[in-house]
Each structure stands twice: as C-alpha cells, then as structure tokens.
Amino acid sequence: MKQFGHFDDARKEYVIQSPRTPYPWINYLGTQAFFSLISNTAGGYSFYKDARLRRITRYRYNNVPIDMGGRYFYISDNGTIWNPGWSPVKTELDAYECRHGMGYTVITGKKNGLKAEVTFFVPQNYDGEVQQVVLTNESSDTKTFKFFSFAEWCLWDAQDDCTNFQRNFSTGRVEVEGSTIYHKTEYRDRRDHYAFYTVNDSIDGYDTDRDSFIGLYNGFGDPQAVLDGKATNSFADGWSPIASHYKEITLAAGESKTLVFILGYVEMPADKKFEADGVTINKEKAYKMIEQYNTPEKVAAGLAELKAAWDKLLGIFNVNTSDDKVNRMVNIWNQYQCMVTFNLSRSASYFESGIGRGMGFRDSNQDILGFVHQIPDRARERLIDLASTQLEDGGCYHQYQPLTKKGNSDIGGDFSDDPLWMILSVGAYIKESGDWSILDQPVPYDNDESKAKPMLDHLTVSFYHIVNNLGPHGLPLAMRADWNDCLNLSCYSDKPGESFQTYTNPKFAAEGGYSKVAESVMVAALFTYAGPTYVGILKHLGKDDEAAKAQAEIDKMKENVMQSAFDGEWFLRAYDSTGAKVGSKECEEGKIFIEPQGFAVMSEIGKDQGADIKTLDSIDKYLNTKYGLVLNNPAFSKYYIQYGEISTYPGGYKENAGIFTHNNAWIICAEAYAGRGDKAFEYYSKIAPAFNEEISDLHKTEPYVYGQMIAGKDASRFGEGKNSWLTGTAAWNFVAISQYILGISADFDGLKVDPSIPKAWDGFTATRKFRGATYQITVKNPDHVSKGVKSLTVDGKAVEGNVVPVLPAGGTYEVVAVLG
Numbered sequence: 125m126k127q128f129g130h131f132d133d134a135r136k137e138y139v140i141q142s143p144r145t146p147y148p149w150i151n152y153l154g155t156q157a158f159f160s161l162i163s164n165t166a167g168g169y170s171f172y173k174d175a176r177l178r179r180i181t182r183y184r185y186n187n188v189p190i191d192m193g194g195r196y197f198y199i200s201d202n203g204t205i206w207n208p209g210w211s212p213v214k215t216e217l218d219a220y221e222c223r224h225g226m227g228y229t230v231i232t233g234k235k236n237g238l239k240a241e242v243t244f245f246v247p248q249n250y251d252g253e254v255q256q257v258v259l260t261n262e263s264s265d266t267k268t269f270k271f272f273s274f275a276e277w278c279l280w281d282a283q284d285d286c287t288n289f290q291r292n293f294s295t296g297r298v299e300v301e302g303s304t305i306y307h308k309t310e311y312r313d314r315r316d317h318y319a320f321y322t323v324n325d326s327i328d329g330y331d332t333d334r335d336s337f338i339g340l341y342n343g344f345g346d347p348q349a350v351l352d353g354k355a356t357n358s359f360a361d362g363w364s365p366i367a368s369h370y371k372e373i374t375l376a377a378g379e380s381k382t383l384v385f386i387l388g389y390v391e392m393p394a395d396k397k398f399e400a401d402g403v404t405i406n407k408e409k410a411y412k413m414i415e416q417y418n419t420p421e422k423v424a425a426g427l428a429e430l431k432a433a434w435d436k437l438l439g440i441f442n443v444n445t446s447d448d449k450v451n452r453m454v455n456i457w458n459q460y461q462c463m464v465t466f467n468l469s470r471s472a473s474y475f476e477s478g479i480g481r482g483m484g485f486r487d488s489n490q491d492i493l494g495f496v497h498q499i500p501d502r503a504r505e506r507l508i509d510l511a512s513t514q515l516e517d518g519g520c521y522h523q524y525q526p527l528t529k530k531g532n533s534d535i536g537g538d539f540s541d542d543p544l545w546m547i548l549s550v551g552a553y554i555k556e557s558g559d560w561s562i563l564d565q566p567v568p569y570d571n572d573e574s575k576a577k578p579m580l581d582h583l584t585v586s587f588y589h590i591v592n593n594l595g596p597h598g599l600p601l602a603m604r605a606d607w608n609d610c611l612n613l614s615c616y617s618d619k620p621g622e623s624f625q626t627y628t629n630p631k632f633a634a635e636g637g638y639s640k641v642a643e644s645v646m647v648a649a650l651f652t653y654a655g656p657t658y659v660g661i662l663k664h665l666g667k668d669d670e671a672a673k674a675q676a677e678i679d680k681m682k683e684n685v686m687q688s689a690f691d692g693e694w695f696l697r698a699y700d701s702t703g704a705k706v707g708s709k710e711c712e713e714g715k716i717f718i719e720p721q722g723f724a725v726m727s728e729i730g731k732d733q734g735a736d737i738k739t740l741d742s743i744d745k746y747l748n749t750k751y752g753l754v755l756n757n758p759a760f761s762k763y764y765i766q767y768g769e770i771s772t773y774p775g776g777y778k779e780n781a782g783i784f785t786h787n788n789a790w791i792i793c794a795e796a797y798a799g800r801g802d803k804a805f806e807y808y809s810k811i812a813p814a815f816n817e818e819i820s821d822l823h824k825t826e827p828y829v830y831g832q833m834i835a836g837k838d839a840s841r842f843g844e845g846k847n848s849w850l851t852g853t854a855a856w857n858f859v860a861i862s863q864y865i866l867g868i869s870a871d872f873d874g875l876k877v878d879p880s881i882p883k884a885w886d887g888f889t890a891t892r893k894f895r896g897a898t899y900q901i902t903v904k905n906p907d908h909v910s911k912g913v914k915s916l917t918v919d920g921k922a923v924e925g926n927v928v929p930v931l932p933a934g935g936t937y938e939v940v941a942v943l944g
C-alpha cells in the first residue's frame with residue numbers, strides 16, 4: 125500500500141510528491157465566474173460560468189494517455205526538453221512537487237540545475253487565471269534556455285467543439301498584439317466575448333496555430349516548435365487556434381526570473397465590440413485586466429487576498445479533536461469541497477464532462493446543507509434560483525442550466541424525492557441565518573414572474589406534492605426515480621438508447637408516464653425526516669392549524685411505513701409496479717437497501733418496537749465492509765427489467781452494491797442519532813478520504829476529497845474510488861461529522877450542542893461563528909460515553925437543555941458541554 129504525498133495542514137495544502145498519481149489528482153481555481161480545473165501535472169481547462177457554453181480552453185476527456193490538454197510550459201535546456209509538471213513531455217525530473225491549496229496550485233519541477241515554480245490561481249473578482257512562473261538557475265554556471273507557453277482554445281461551446289468539425293475547422297480566429305494573443309473566434313458575428321493569453325514581458329516569437337506549433341503527427345509531448353527550438357509565428361486561420369509564447373532566457377548562476385501569464389476572459393457590450401475600423405477588437409477591458417496582475421507584487425497581493433478569503437470562510441467552523449484526520453477533513457478539505465460543489469454542482473470534473481448535466485435540483489439543494497454556514501447570502505440566492513424552476517403543483521424540473529436558470533425540459537420532472545430536499549435546504553438556511561424574510565420573498569413558478577408566490581408557498585407545495593401522490597399502500601409514488609436515479613420502477617426498458625429516467629414506456633403512458641403502483645419507501649422516510657422542518661417553520665410563524673395538519677400527514681406516513689414497509693429487521697426499499705416488494709428478505713437479490721434506513725431511524729419510525737436498532741444492526745450485518753457500506757445486498761447479478769438501471773451495473777459498482785459514500789452519511793447520522801457514536805465514527809472513518817491516504821494506490825482518487833463511489837465487495841476492484849469531487853457526499857458527510865458526530869448544528873432558536881462521539885474520546889473543542897457571534901465550545905467527556913449532554917454552560921452560567929440561545933452579535937462566548 126502506498127501514498128503519493130502528504131497533508132500540510134498548516135498551509136491547508138495537499139502536497140503531491142510524484143507526478144504519477146494513480147489518477148490525475150485535481151484542484152479547482154475560481155469561486156465566482158471564471159473557473160479552472162487543474163491536475164497535478166497542470167492538465168485541465170478553464171471556463172466562464174458555464175462549462176459547456178463558455179468553455180475557454182480545450183480538454184480531451186477519456187484520452188490516451190489520460191489527462192491531455194492543459195496549460196503547459198515547455199523548457200528546452202541544452203537539448204533536454206521538460207515541463208515543470210512532468211507531463212506532457214514526461215522527462216524524468218530531478219525534483220517534482222505539486223501543492224494543491226485553497227483555490228490555488230503550485231507546481232515545481234527541477235531539471236539540470238534549473239528550477240521552475242509555477243503558481244496558478246484565479247484571483248477574487250477576476251475573470252482570469254494567473255500563472256506565475258519563477259525560473260531559478262540553481263547551478264553554478266550561466267544558463268541559456270528556451271521557454272514556451274501553451275494553451276489551446278476551445279471554440280466556446282464545448283459540445284459543439286468536440287463534434288461539429290465540418291464547421292469548426294473553418295471558424296478559429298486570433299489577433300496578436302505585443303505579448304498578448306487574442307482568441308476572437310465568432311466575435312465578429314454573434315458573440316460578445318473573447319479570451320486572451322498574455323505574459324508581462326517581451327517575447328521572441330509566438331504561435332497561434334496548433335498544427336504549426338505541434339506538428340500534424342506529433343503530440344503534446346513532442347511539439348515540433350519546441351523540438352526545433354523556436355516559434356514559427358504562425359497565425360491561426362480556422363483549424364485549431366492556440367496561444368503559445370516563446371522566449372529565450374539567460375540566467376546567471378543563482379539568478380531568478382519571474383514571468384506572469386494571464387489567461388483572461390472578456391465580455392463587451394455590442395456597441396463597443398470594435399475599434400473605429402470595425403475590425404480590430406476593442407481591448408480596453410483586456411488591458412485593464414492585464415494591468416491588474418502584471419507584476420510579481422500584484423500577484424503576491426492577489427494570492428494573499430485569496431488566502432485571506434479562504435481563511436475567513438474556513439474560520440467559521442473549526443474543531444480540534446484528538447484525531448488529526450478528523451481535524452483536516454472538517455477544518456479544511458471537506459468544507460473546501462462543499463464550496464466546490466456549490467460552485468460547480470455536478471457539471472465539470474474529471475468524471476463529469478461539463479457538457480452533460482446542468483444544475484441538479486436535488487443535488488444543489490443538498491449541497492446547500494454543506495456550505496450554508498460559510499456563505500448564507502449566496503445560499504439564499506441559490507435557493508431562489510432553484511425554487512424558481514419549481515412547478516405550481518410542487519413538482520420540480522430535475523435540472524436547470526446555470527446560464528439561463530431555466531428548467532431543462534428534456535429531463536423534465538417527476539423525480540419523486542426532488543421537492544423534499546428544498547424543505548431541508550430552506551430550513552437549513554433559516555436555521556443558520558435567522559433570516560425568516562426569505563419565506564415572504566415572492567418566487568416564480570416555472571420561471572414565470574406572473575406566477576410568483578412567497579417562498580413559504582413553495583415549501584407547502586413541496587410538502588403536499590408527496591401527500592398528493594401516494595400509491596396503494598399510502599406510500600409516495602416512486603415516479604421516474606427517487607434519490608437513486610438508477611432504481612427505475614417505471615422504465616421497463618429493453619432497448620439501448622432509452623433513458624432509464626426519462627423514457628416513457630407505453631405500458632405506463634396512460635397513467636401519465638410512470639407507474640401509479642410503484643412506491644418509494646425511501647421518499648416516505650425522507651418525508652418523515654424533512655417534514656418536521658416544515659412543521660417547525662409553520663409553528664414559528666404561528667400557523668398552528670397548518671402545522672397540526674402537516675404533522676398529521678407525517679404521523680400517518682409513519683404508520684403506513686410500519687404497516688406496509690417494515691420487513692421485520694429493516695425497512696423495505698420500495699414496491700415495484702406490480703406491487704411486489706423491493707429490498708425485502710423475500711427477494712432473491714437486493715434484499716436490503718441502504719437509502720430508506722437512516723431517515724427512517726432518524727424519524728423514529730417504529731422506535732417503540734425497536735425498529736431503529738434492528739435496522740442499524742442489519743446494516744452492520746449485511747452492508748458493512750472494510751471500505752464502507754454497500755448500497756444493497758446481495759448485488760444484482762442479472763438484469764431486472766422492473767428495476768431498471770441499477771441492475772445494469774456489474775455487482776459492486778455504482779448503485780448496484782457500490783459503496784455510495786453519499787448515503788453512507790445517512791447511516792452515520794442515524795448511528796449518531798441513536799447514540800452509537802463508535803459505530804458512527806467507524807463508518808465515517810471508512811470513507812473519509814484522509815483515512816484512506818495510506819491506501820492511495822488502491823483508492824486511486826484524491827485523498828483530500830470525497831468521491832461518489834468506492835467499489836463494493838462484489839467488485840473485483842473492491843476499495844477503488846471513482847467520481848471524485850462533485851458529489852452530494854461532500855455536503856452530507858460534513859453534516860454527518862459536524863452536526864451529528866461532533867453534534868454542533870444551527871437550529872431555529874440557537875446553536876445546538878449534542879455530540880455523539882467515540883467513547884474513548886475525552887472530548888474536543890470547537891469554534892463556531894453563528895449569527896454574528898463567536899462560540900468557543902468545549903465538550904468534555906469524563907465518563908467516556910458517546911451521547912447525552914449532562915450540563916451546558918455559557919460563560920459559566922447553566923443553560924437548560926442542549927441549545928445555546930442566540931447571543932448578541934459581535935460577542936465571544938464560552939460554551940462548555942459535559943457529557944454523561
């Protein structure tokens with residue numbers, strides 16, 4: 125077993141010491157509008173706001189070798205050609221290091237006495253990537269070498285760019301002025317934006333045409349211009365425009381030289397697009413952008429500003445436990461990943477091409493649970509965007525495009541769980557911020573302003589969308605899918621190309637597209653888990669009748685679940701469209717599923733009959749493995765047409781008995797809720813990436829962020845991770861560790877402190893900023909229990925219960941909770 129780097133917690137960095145990681149290990153730059161993905165060998169790409177429609181640089185997914193396309197610097201030093209990030213030339217370096225930090229990456233390579241340190245970041249409020257290259261001659265002789273930069277432009281629409289060659293090969297256009305290369309493809313016609321790549325120094329040449337620079341039969345690893353030792357000053361006219369600067373550099377022994385490159389994006393109003401000649405592009409804005417970061421001093425200030433912004437964000441919630449891995453996950457990486465999922469949703473990663481999905485309704489609502497404490501204002505905006513795509517009956521478009529903010533009608537609605545996540549996310553927002561005014565805010569339905577109703581109305585229709593769509597057992601209809609996109613009880617697809625989620629089988633056409641018999645126990649449990657948040661909101665507003673009415677629906681649902689969906693030792697998963705049980709001991713395969721269990725336990729369904737503990741024990745018995753909890757067991761070994769996509773995966777992968785880390789969190793929460801802190805922590809530490817650092821060669825994906833899935837016990841690659849970064853796991857595991865295990869959560873009327881920790885822990889301390897005040901929390905565990913707050917004091921004064929009341933903003937308060 126092997127690791128490829130280490131955490132540097134003081135600097136909030138992961139330090140990669142070998143370029144040959146088991147998969148590209150990436151980072152994200154940018155938090156507002158301009159984003160870049162960057163791997164540990166400087167692969168990746170940039171885009172503005174929308175990874176599909178405003179792709180700035182080109183990337184080749186699923187390439188051989190992997191990770192092709194990036195911002196590459198080539199050095200040709202006395203016959204040796206190398207890149208600071210090793211790839212794509214792959215000359216063995218004398219030293220290599222990549223430090224991924226909060227919104228920046230520093231890659232350093234050394235070869236034959238020359239050191240190149242490259243810092244990449246997107247400054248705050250800036251639409252560009254800054255790349256600072258520091259070249260140092262560490263040898264004792266003067267060195268003269270050749271230096272080339274390289275970026276390949278994407279022709280804006282990433283989908284079109286990789287398919288529509290008959291047109292695209294004739295559209296590329298550039299302009300070169302001094303040391304700046306402009307990508308102005310389609311700017312003359314229908315676009316009001318261009319991009320540029322510049323360096324803050326004179327250059328000895330450039331290339332803007334890919335085939336001239338690389339050579340038609342060469343690759344990124346052996347570009348012809350670099351082999352020849354000089355740029356060709358090529359001018360792209362169609363084909364594939366690129367931007368490459370060329371400079372010859374001489375450094376005396378010990379001397380350093382710093383070059384600052386900027387890859388920028390500019391939008392122009394229609395009437396200001398051109399100079400007076402009507403042809404030359406108006407570069408005013410580009411000049412201003414270049415001016416902002418054209419010296420190392422300005423770069424240092426920009427980087428310091430970025431780091432300060434992250435320190436501030438990460439300073440809102442901080443813990444100090446006896447376990448370094450917990451501390452680094454909670455204080456640094458898990459919170460960082462939550463922000464990345466907020467920004468990117470599921471659009472662009474090394475597993476999401478950025479051209480497929482827009483923003484998911486359920487995904488984005490769940491993401492809010494992970495970052496709302498960091499940026500409540502932006503959570504509010506996001507909630508309003510999301511709610512604006514809701515339909516009047518409470519149903520929701522499953523996805524929307526971030527540029528247009530309109531619901532995506534190709535995918536449509538009818539995902540049975542969608543509305544419920546919004547109750548949780550709006551609830552989380554109010555609990556964090558105390559901003560009840562959001563409920564009065566008029567929010568359109570279906571993006572139609574004339575249909576605007578207060579946000580509270582959106583919650584009401586969300587809640588009743590479940591109540592109004594029940595099946596034969598009084599359980600929610602499963603519709604096209606619930607949280608599990610791959611459990612498709614209405615699809616019955618037997619032909620390739622039919623989407624498991626959106627295809628309407630003629631069998632169900634008359635019923636409105638999906639079975640009115642298939643029911644989801646998972647949605648039932650989610651309803652009883654999320655419902656009380658809605659009730660709490662109504663009570664707070666003094667709407668007691670409505671609260672009582674809603675509570676009655678929740679109670680009825682719990683009864684229905686106990687009556688028809690408790691299988692003796694655990695909860696059923698669903699009823700299929702024939703009324704047969706799914707996830708039952710009666711089933712041949714897929715006897716038990718993970719998804720409904722945690723929510724059912726936390727809703728205390730059947731608790732008086734011991735259903736909670738029986739269920740948790742069954743999970744331990746049937747789903748627990750060395751690397752986490754599998755989604756279902758036994759795995760499906762054949763195609764069940766009545767279940768759909770889930771049974772198309774080989775056993776152990778994805779939704780078919782993979783370790784779906786997202787729903788592991790629900791069990792962690794449930795174990796903590798039930799007071800079994802040791803179990804909760806066992807499950808947490810199995811999947812939290814920092815705990816898997818030592819088995820990185822098996823785990824494969826980044827040891828600093830969660831992936832969606834780890835291969836389950838039925839898979840031949842048991843323990844191998846996939847689909848890192850953009851997953852609801854980030855938010856839910858942050859909820860699990862911070863709110864359930866460490867037990868610190870925002871509530872409507874204060875800050876709740878109710879830990880459920882491993883018995884061996886003596887306690888821990890935490891700092892939590894909440895509604896403008898700072899709470900210094902000490903949890904003591906003298907009796908070595910898991911759960912139960914015996915006493916709670918604030919500044920030495922006893923407080924009843926386990927909720928610290930909201931205290932005046934600006935102050936710092938000492939909170940001591942003693943367990944026992």
Ligand code: GLC
Pocket residue numbers: 470484486487606607608609610779832851852
């Ligand atoms: C993916 C989707 C998420 C879904 C899950 C289970 O992670 O992004 O929406 O709930 O798969 O199918």
Ligand code: GLC
Pocket residue numbers: 609610769778779
């Ligand atoms: C596929 C995936 C699933 C994902 C869905 C999103 O079905 O298996 O995980 O949620 O696509 O559309």
